[in-house]
Amino acid sequence: MSDLDRIIPETRAAKNCARSPRDFGNALPVLNEIRHALERLVETGEETRIDLSGMPFGPGDLDRLTAWLGKGEVTATVEALGPTQIQETAIPGVWLVDYRSGEGQRLTLHLEIAPVPELLRPQPRDLAEALTLLDARLEEDQGTPPESS
Amino acid sequence: MNSAMDFLLWTKGPMFDIAMVIFAVGLLARLVEIFMLGRATNYAEPRATEWLPGFRTVLTRSVPDPGTFQRAPFNVLVGWIWHIGFLVALLLFVPHVELVKGVLGISWPALPNPVVDVFTAVTLFSLVATLVHRLTHPVKRHISTVEDYLVWTVVFLVVLTGYLAYHRLVNPYPLALGMHILCAEIFLIILPFTKLTHIFTTFIARWYNGAAFGRKGVQS
Amino acid sequence: MATPIPEKTLGERLRDHGLSRRGFLKLCAATASMMALPASMVPRIAAALEQARRPSVIWLSFQECTGCTESLTRSHAPTLEDLILKMVSLDYHHTLQAAAGEAAEEARLQAMEANAGEYLVIVDGSIPGPDANPGFSTVAGQSNYDILMETVEHAAAVIAVGTCAAFGGLPQARPNPTGAMSVMDLVKDKPVINVSGCPPVPMVITGVLAHYLTFGRLPDLDAYGRPMAFFGQSIHDRCYRRPFYDKGLFAESFDDQGAKEGWCLYRLGCKGPTTYNACATMKWNGGTSWPIESGHPCLGCSEPSFWDGGGFYEPVSVPLTANAGTLLTAGAVGAVVGGGSAALAKHGVKKADAERQPVTIDELEQTQ
Structure with missing residues (x-):
């Protein structure tokens, strides 16, 4: 439940500092970009990644964007080179992927417009090695190579 | 290193000083000369006062009478429009107000940028219209001199480069801003030696005319 | 300390260090972000980084305040920054290296020899020019200018980190007592990348390194030799x-x-x-x-x-x-000039008045 809180901790402070609700900022253009990306995904299946850490956001912009996108049903964590938190937004196909270092600092924050974020899928070369890996495990357990049984 | 930033700093530094000095020396030399030479002493007994009719003429000559407007509506209308636009951009644009504050220490309120932007755009169009009119109107064309075209070019460039710089249409920006400042400096330099001096002499001349009328008791 | 070009590719090295393919993908995502490249470039970056090899880097510090090194070493993503620094072989850096004295200088010379034509030189700080007193700034008794020229001679490229190295910065401010010059003022025959800023954004320093590592070439530069991705x-x-x-x-x-x-x-x-x-x-x-x-x-x-x-x-x-x-x-001054010229004119009129000789009609008729 608190995943979103963890996704946007830095900007919380900025929001508290903000004196009044603002009607400006760079969240809206990104929302338009997401809309176009979603259109492409629906029509051609083309996936899009948007690097949110490279956006000229002002205080509160990221908060507003994530609030607009809302929270979906799926949350996932990938443990590789530190935790990566993946949160489906309320818009199916739009994912927030928060790359963090082992110390919990954000490396980058992406929006992925895809059926499944790439990081969740097994990597093709890992998949190629999957069968060998499974066989090796079976062999370890039963002492017989599975092909010969 | 010949870079855009060096160019900008040159226009903001030594070149600005040079332009300002030439402007001040030239303008004051001309004004003082005009005042000191004055007119021949009028020994006739004055029929009325000079001051009030003088100021009245400053006003009446600024607002065209219906006859003038009917004869040359373009001159009156477009002339007014671009003069106002130019003055608004010159005096009420925030960076210009800051410039005057930085140099002279005096300041006044400015207009929001988008408002100045509209005035500038209108001024640009009006200036182009004045050139077209000058080139197509037979009489105007006949009486136009090289100086007229020179002054038009400098004024137009000042406004145009300002517009380009504000909208950041030239890259890198220091180059755009430097060009605008340089054009403004050329404007300052030629001001005392061309018809641009009217910026400072028009109202004096109008007052003088009115005062002369007043002295003679003629309607001003 | 100097390492010859390692035979293993970066992908292999990282897997040797226990980095999974997902971890590698994540590294690439972070690297793209750092290089200010669009996230859509991640797969290409992954392919390139997989094959990349570790370049040797020599870091020279001249008239500087170490703020640029501070900026880099305190960059906000220690894991990532660490990884990028692992991706390069930092063979010489005054402040960071363990060796001192002759051993330190020896490390630089060794790295230059072992990687001739392929190593990167990073410079922070401005350099007293060839005409300035060489004693203004020296390292191991050698003037900054000599060290720079000697080190750059066989380098692949030079990265000027910080405004001092890139444009002369504070030491070059008027009246420039040390005759400070920038790297690009002095180095004309090698590519020079300027990463300006006082200090530069740390991610920009590592971003340029990552770009070189990833694509094996220097990024696109603006008119000042700065990477467009960051200074565009x-x-x-x-x-x-x-x-x-x-x-x-x-x-x-x-x-x-x-x-x-x-x-x-x-x-x-x-x-x-x-x-x-x-x-x-x-x-x-x-x-x-x-x-x-x-x-x-x-x-x-x-x-x-x-x-x-x-x-x-x-x-x-x-x-x-x-x-x-x-x-x-x-x-x-203008008023005096104007006054003077008006006085002269008046004087001329008066003089003409005074010297005017009346002419009668008879005289005029006679002259005709």
């Missing part, structure tokens, strides 16, 4: 306070309502319009904030001559040296 747009164009400039809403002092509302800082001297840097997007201190977000105008630290480019709190439009005194003096 002005602070003003990317500033989140830009809408206030456009609306004409300005803070006029540091504590007025405008400042509290977060309005544009132009009138408080912001050099954002003339400054090109990545602060607005990369930000500082782990993406926490950046000067303008903290309510302070941009000083323009990544531009040439920023120390001599007018007061930090003077708006961009204010001239550097002109003042009311100059104007008044010039006006007074």
Whole structure:
């Protein structure tokens, strides 16, 4: 439940500092970009990644964007080179992927417009090695190579 | 290193000083000369006062009478429009107000940028219209001199480069801003030696005319 | 300390260190972010990084304050920064290396010899030029100029880190007592990349290294030799306070309502319009904030001559040296000139009056 809180901790402070609700900022253009990306995904299946850490956001912009996108049903964590938190937004196909270092600092924050974020899928070369890996495990357990049984 | 930033700093530094000095020396030399030479002493007994009719003429000559407007509506209308636009951009644009504050220490309120932007755009169009009119109107064309075209070019460039710089249409920006400042400096330099001096002499001349009328008791 | 070019590729090395393929993908995503490349480039970066090899890097510090090294070593993503630094073989760096004295200098010479033509040289700090007193700044008894020229001779490229190395910076500010020059003033026959800023955004330093590592070539540069990806747009164009400039809403002092509302800082001297840097997007201190977000105008630290480019709190439009005194003096001179010329003219008229010889009609008729 608190995943979103963890996704946007830095900007919380900025929001508290903000004196009044603002009607400006760079969240809206990104929302338009997401809309176009979603259109492409629906029509051609083309996936899009948007690097949110490279956006000229002002205080509160990221908060507003994530609030607009809302929270979906799926949350996932990938443990590789530190935790990566993946949160489906309320818009199916739009994912927030928060790359963090082992110390919990954000490396980058992406929006992925895809059926499944790439990081969740097994990597093709890992998949190629999957069968060998499974066989090796079976062999370890039963002492017989599975092909010969 | 010949870079855009060096160019900008040159226009903001030594070149600005040079332009300002030439402007001040030239303008004051001309004004003082005009005042000191004055007119021949009028020994006739004055029929009325000079001051009030003088100021009245400053006003009446600024607002065209219906006859003038009917004869040359373009001159009156477009002339007014671009003069106002130019003055608004010159005096009420925030960076210009800051410039005057930085140099002279005096300041006044400015207009929001988008408002100045509209005035500038209108001024640009009006200036182009004045050139077209000058080139197509037979009489105007006949009486136009090289100086007229020179002054038009400098004024137009000042406004145009300002517009380009504000909208950041030239890259890198220091180059755009430097060009605008340089054009403004050329404007300052030629001001005392061309018809641009009217910026400072028009109202004096109008007052003088009115005062002369007043002295003679003629309607001003 | 100097390592010959390692035979293993970066992908292999990282897997040897126990990095999974997902971890590698994540590294690539972070690297793309760091290089200011679109996230769509991640697969290409992954393919390139997989095959990359570790370059040797020699870091030379001249007339500098170590702020650039501080910026880099305190960059906000220690894991990532660590990884990038692992990707290069940092063979010489005064401040960071363990070796001292002769051993340190030996490390530099060894690295140069082992990687001739392929190593990268990073420079921070400006250099007293060839005509300046070489004693102004020396390392191990050798002048900065000599060390730079010697080291650069067989380098693949030079990265000038910080405004001092890139443009001369503070040491070059008037009156430039040490005859300080920038790297690109001195190095003409090698590619020079300028990563300006005082200090530069740490991610930009590592970003340039990552770019070289990833693509094996230098990034696209602007007119000042700065990577376009980071210096392609002005602070003003990317500033989140830009809408206030456009609306004409300005803070006029540091504590007025405008400042509290977060309005544009132009009138408080912001050099954002003339400054090109990545602060607005990369930000500082782990993406926490950046000067303008903290309510302070941009000083323009990544531009040439920023120390001599007018007061930090003077708006961009204010001239550097002109003042009311100059104007008044010039006006007074003008008045004297005008007065003099008018007096001369009057004098001429009077003289003509005085010397006028009346002519009668008879005389005129006679002359005809």
